[in-house]
Structure formats: C-alpha cells, structure tokens
Amino acid sequence: AQSVTQLDSQVPVFEEAPVELRCNYSSSVSVYLFWYVQYPNQGLQLLLKYLSGSTLVKGINGFEAEFNKSQTSFHLRKPSVHISDTAEYFCAVIGGDYKLSFGAGTTVTVRA
Amino acid sequence: GAVVSQHPSRVICKSGTSVKIECRSLDFQATTMFWYRQFPKQSLMLMATSNEGSKATYEQGVEKDKFLINHASLTLSTLTVTSAHPEDSSFYICSAIPGDGRSSTDTQYFGPGTRLTVL
Numbered sequence: 001a002q003s004v005t006q007l008d009s010q011v012p013v014f015e016e017a018p019v020e021l022r023c024n025y026s027s028s029v030s031v032y033l034f035w036y037v038q039y040p041n042q043g044l045q046l047l048l049k050y051l052s053g054s055t056l057v058k059g060i061n062g063f064e065a066e067f068n069k070s071q072t073s074f075h076l077r078k079p080s081v082h083i084s085d086t087a088e089y090f091c092a093v094i095g096g097d098y099k100l101s102f103g104a105g106t107t108v109t110v111r112a
Numbered sequence: 113g114a115v116v117s118q119h120p121s122r123v124i125c126k127s128g129t130s131v132k133i134e135c136r137s138l139d140f141q142a143t144t145m146f147w148y149r150q151f152p153k154q155s156l157m158l159m160a161t162s163n164e165g166s167k168a169t170y171e172q173g174v175e176k177d178k179f180l181i182n183h184a185s186l187t188l189s190t191l192t193v194t195s196a197h198p199e200d201s202s203f204y205i206c207s208a209i210p211g212d213g214r215s216s217t218d219t220q221y222f223g224p225g226t227r228l229t230v231l
Contacts, residue, residue, distance in 0.1 A: 036222075043116070043205050043222035044156070090155060098144065098209065100220060102155040 002027035002095035006103035013081055014111055021076040021106045023091030033074040034092040034100070035065055044090065050074060061085070086110045114140050116208050118223035125196055126231055133191045133226045135206030141186035142208035146220065147179075150203040162189040196230045203227050 007022040025031060032051050036044040048059025055067040065076045074091060091103040115138040125131050135145055143164050148156040160181050161169040168181035178200075180192040189208075193200055207220040 041203075041225070041227065043118075043224040044207075045222070046219055049219065098146075098161070098218070098220075099158055100146075100156075102157075104155050105153075 002029070002031055002093045002101055004091050004093050004101055004103035006089075006091050006106050008106050009104065010107045010109070012109045012111065015083055016080045018077065018079050019081050019085075019108060021089050021091075021108070023074045023076065023103060025072050025074060025091075025093045027093065027095050029095050032094045033065075033067060034094070035059065035063070035074070035076045036090045036092060036102075037061075038088040038090065038105075040087075047076070047089075081108070081110050083110050083112065114208075114210055114219075114221040116206065116221045116223040118204075118206055118226050120226060121224065122227045122229075124229045124231065127197050128195055130192055130194045131196055131228060133193070133204055133206075133228075135189045135191070135208070135223050137187045137208045137210070137221070140208075140210040142210060143186065145183060145189040145206055145208045147181060147189075147191050148205045148207070150205060150225075152203075156205060159191075164189075193228065196228070198230045201228055201230045 003026050005024045013019045034049045035047040038044050047063050048057045050057045050067045058064045063078050089106045092100045117136045119134045145162040147159045149159050150156045158171050159174045162181045162183040164183045170176045183189040203225050205225040207222045209218045
C-alpha cells in the first residue's frame with residue numbers, strides 16, 4: 001500500500017513571495033506522484049504529475065515539483081505567488097492500481 | 113481539456129429520502145470513474161470505483177447498499193445515497209479516466225463536486 005504525508009497543514013505567505021509545500025510518500029512499489037489544487041467549493045485540478053524521467057516537473061500556473069527518490073519526497077514550489085493561488089493543495093500517489101491516495105492537504109493563504 | 117460535470121452542485125434533502133448525483137464526462141468516454149467523499153477541511157476519501165457495464169468496487173467500510181453506483185454508459189455514472197441521514201452530509205466528488213483506463217498513470221479528471229446536506 002502507498003500513502004502520502006503533507007507536512008504542513010497551513011501555509012500563510014505574502015504575495016510575490018516564494019512558497020514550498022512539502023510532501024513525503026511511502027510505497028513498496030514504484031509510484032506515480034501528483035499535485036492537485038482545489039479552490040473553494042470546487043473539484044480538483046491537476047497541477048502536475050511525475051511518472052518517470054526528469055525529476056523536476058513543471059506544471060500549470062508556474063508551479064514545479066521535484067521528485068526525490070532517496071528522500072521519498074515530492075515537494076511543490078512556486079517562486080512568486082499571487083492572491084489567486086489561495087487554495088487547498090493535495091499531494092497524491094498511485095501505486096500498483098488506479099487508486100489515488102491523497103494527503104491531508106495544505107491550505108495556502110496568500111496575503112497582500 | 114477533459115471536462116467532467118456533476119449534477120446537482122448542491123442538494124438539501126430531508127432525512128430518510130434518497131438523493132441521486134450524476135457524474136458526466138462531457139468530451140470523452142470513460143470506462144472507469146471514481147467516487148470520493150470529502151468532509152470539511154479534510155482530504156478526499158475514495159468510496160468506490162465505477163466500471164461501465166459491471167458492478168462497482170467499493171472501498172472497505174463503504175456500505176454498498178447505501179451508496180448505490182450505476183455506470184450505465186461510457187459518459188455517465190450515478191451515485192444514489194439511499195435513506196440519507198445527517199451523517200451523510202458531505203462533499204461528493206467524482207473523477208473519470210479517459211478511454212479504457214488500462215494504465216494506472218492515466219490522469220483522473222475531477223468533477224466540481226456536489227454538496228449534500230441532509231436535514
């Protein structure tokens with residue numbers, strides 16, 4: 001079985017500042033990793049995913065994440081956030097089947 | 113991009129009634145769809161995997177007689193909450209995988225969710 005731990009439940013950040021959201025995973029098999037964003041009362045939107053290849057993955061809205069197998073991490077970063085980035089962010093993993101296992105989520109609040 | 117819709121977006125019902133939620137893939141066919149439940153300030157919990165033309169596969173602890181799933185076509189899956197009670201109040205989200213969903217790396221596209229409130 002696979003699982004995901006998001007180390008920060010809430011991350012307040014000022015507009016135009018960088019942000020990093022931490023995600024660690026555990027799995028006994030090869031994994032595929034995802035970051036999703038959820039705006040209030042909406043479904044999830046895929047930000048980016050790591051399947052194989054380059055460990056640095058670039059996604060939408062200026063986000064990127066780095067897969068680190070030795071540290072079993074997949075941290076999400078953005079060099080400069082906007083007010084519109086205020087949302088809930090979920091790290092997720094797929095192991096041996098289709099099923100996504102989600103982390104508990106990180107609430108990002110961007111302040112002017 | 114692939115779009116998944118849900119209907120209704122919000123529903124309020126009385127305790128003991130049944131509620132049907134629809135999940136549609138608008139611009140693609142999906143053999144496999146998923147139903148999730150999300151409590152306030154919490155993550156998504158997979159309830160069941162819906163497969164077109166066959167019975168849904170439920171996760172451990174999910175009552176299949178209470179949460180009826182029907183995947184009658186390649187673009188529609190429905191979740192019926194039978195004899196709803198206040199503890200069933202939650203945000204229900206569906207997702208769909210384009211095509212036959214044979215690869216575990218296929219991206220899931222999520223619907224906007226349905227807010228169910230049982231009085």
